[in-house]
Amino acid sequence: MEGFNKDESFLARWVAGELTNEELKNFRNSEDYALYSKINEASQTLKTPEFNKTETFNKIQASTINTGLNPKVKQLVPLWSYAAAAAIVIAFGLFYFTSATNEYTTDFSEQLAIILPDDSKVQMNANSELEFKKYNWLDNRTLNLKGEAFFEVEKGETFTVLTSQGTVEVLGTEFNVIARDGYFEVQCREGKVLVTSKPANNQTVLLPGNAVRIVNNKLEPWEFNAKEPSWVIGESTFFDAPIKQVLIALENQYQITVDASQIDLNKRYTGGFTHKDLNLALRTVLIPMDLTYNFNAEKRVIVLESSN
Incomplete structure (x- = not known):
């Protein structure tokens, strides 16, 4: 295997696509690459065969009738290729295991x-x-x-x-x-x-x-000097924050949609709002920013306008 077997993680890294460009280039130029690729492709289609106990027993029994014979066996595939196949199958299992998110x-x-x-x-x-x-x-x-x-x-x-x-x-x-x-x-x-x-x-x-x-x-x-983020205890606070981010926070906490197409989103806001009362939260944010609003309760859509 031209030395690739010196690195026990080589096949796993190859299957996972984690080889360096140099490693991959050298591997592709090796004599072993073609056989490994075939084993790799075959391993992806592996399925667990159905097991028939009676049929299997009959086959075993038939194969043991002529136990006195010593047939000659010709090795068609190098022994190391079986180890390679097993390694790739294991590598696939390891790949899927380590890729679990x-x-x-x-x-x-x-x-x-x-x-x-x-x-x-x-x-x-x-x-x-x-x-x-x-x-x-x-x-x-x-x-x-x-x-x-x-x-x-x-x-x-x-x-x-x-x-x-x-x-x-x-x-x-x-x-x-x-x-x-x-x-x-x-x-x-x-x-x-x-x-x-x-x-x-x-x-x-x-x-x-x-x-x-x-x-x-x-x-x-x-x-800032707060010991923990205020949202953890039910209130979002901001310091000179873009009003767009404040409105996004309102949407996330109250599952509403804010139409801000008619206001200047470059405005900045310092303050906060509660997570427990939508009307109070809206007044706390919008009144200091000189903004008025219309609220469609059925669609939960708020349309903002500048009061200036």
């Missing part, structure tokens, strides 16, 4: 608490998605987030939160992340956080009380 979602006005395999904790806010692979978690603490979540991370290997807007990396800390279309925000509550934003790939280190957001591809840092 734990997925969690929250609906409108819903929160969800999750305990990760290392006892780190995640509190998901409304209308959010989280996924990670449990296999080998202690060595690869990486998960994907869409929406908002608060993390309490146990010490260990680097803990990474991947989002479409950027990444957050820590060793052991508490932090809050918001990652929605066109918006990215991180607040560090404890420890130290490394934030890498896309697409500029800018890196920022946050200490306790530091926060940063990405709005229209611009980095905006600020500071």
